[in-house]
Amino acid sequence: MNLQTTRGSHPLFQRIGLFDSGVGGLSVLKELTTVAGQGDRHFFYFGDTARCPYGNREASEIKEFVEEIIAFLEAQNVDSIIMACNTSAACALDLAREKASVPVFDLISLTADYVSSFGRKVGVMATASTVKSMLFSKLIQTHDPSIDVFELACPELVPIIESGQIEDPATRDVLQQYARKLLEQQVEVLILGCTHFPFIRSQLQPFLGENVMIVNPADVLREYLGAQNVVTSSAAQTINHMQFYVSGNPDSFTRAAQLCFGILPGPVHKVDVAPDAQAVLMQRLSDVATSTDPMPSHTVQSPTTPS
Numbered sequence: 001m002n003l004q005t006t007r008g009s010h011p012l013f014q015r016i017g018l019f020d021s022g023v024g025g026l027s028v029l030k031e032l033t034t035v036a037g038q039g040d041r042h043f044f045y046f047g048d049t050a051r052c053p054y055g056n057r058e059a060s061e062i063k064e065f066v067e068e069i070i071a072f073l074e075a076q077n078v079d080s081i082i083m084a085c086n087t088s089a090a091c092a093l094d095l096a097r098e099k100a101s102v103p104v105f106d107l108i109s110l111t112a113d114y115v116s117s118f119g120r121k122v123g124v125m126a127t128a129s130t131v132k133s134m135l136f137s138k139l140i141q142t143h144d145p146s147i148d149v150f151e152l153a154c155p156e157l158v159p160i161i162e163s164g165q166i167e168d169p170a171t172r173d174v175l176q177q178y179a180r181k182l183l184e185q186q187v188e189v190l191i192l193g194c195t196h197f198p199f200i201r202s203q204l205q206p207f208l209g210e211n212v213m214i215v216n217p218a219d220v221l222r223e224y225l226g227a228q229n230v231v232t233s234s235a236a237q238t239i240n241h242m243q244f245y246v247s248g249n250p251d252s253f254t255r256a257a258q259l260c261f262g263i264l265p266g267p268v269h270k271v272d273v274a275p276d277a278q279a280v281l282m283q284r285l286s287d288v289a290t291s292t293d294p295m296p297s298h299t300v301q302s303p304t305t306p307s
């Protein structure tokens with residue numbers, strides 16, 4: 001990826017837009033606040049909580065959401081956009097870059113480049129939609145075709161994290177089952193392929209053991225930005241201003257975010273990225289009511305291990 005550090009006569013990464021289906025992208029925001037900036041830096045975070053989770057939705061639907069969110073963030077006069085949602089990047093990265101007038105960054109391509117240098121068996125925990133795209137596998141094997149990649153769909157985890165049930169005994173049982181599948185595949189490097197998942201890293205690691213290296217793509221992005229010299233001043237001189245926007249209930253987002261991120265250093269605003277969303281929903285419900293066919297399911301089965 002070729003990083004441009006200026007936009008016209010203005011530096012990039014002064015007004016940064018990030019988006020996710022919910023609170024997961026806060027794991028990316030948290031890492032970005034540790035990167036030095038040039039004076040005041042403004043973050044605009046959008047969580048599409050009214051339509052979360054994205055993981056079992058169709059790619060065409062996710063593309064519609066991404067287009068709406070890109071338009072909203074650009075209306076905030078951002079100078080760069082980070083897709084802090086790997087499901088969105090897996091389904092709609094090209095569309096996002098086509099629609100945006102500012103640079104758009106993802107975490108999947110950077111992480112694939114990073115882990116391919118290890119030459120070890122790679123595991124990916126992600127949403128069903130991301131696993132279905134197999135984008136992690138494709139990009140990793142583009143760098144090194146000999147690397148074996150095992151992608152595991154983990155549909156239970158995003159709802160668990162969004163509801164703040166990280167420490168529940170039932171959550172540990174779910175994580176233990178996923179860890180068992182990864183260990184059966186002899187995974188040596190594990191990518192947390194959904195930005196929600198770093199929030200359960202400490203609960204997951206004991207089930208994997210210390211021999212499995214866990215990679216948080218947000219760490220990879222932070223290191224990449226630092227290596228590209230996008231900043232000129234020390235972190236102590238950087239003042240971060242943050243605003244949060246959600247399509248659902250601000251109070252629910254705040255409660256979940258505080259469990260994952262700590263106290264939010266900025267206000268949470270309720271917005272509607274699609275003004276006609278209610279009309280569209282009512283039309284869809286009407287279509288279903290007059291149809292003899294059952295409503296289609298968005299559940300996607302995890303694909304088999306790529307060869």
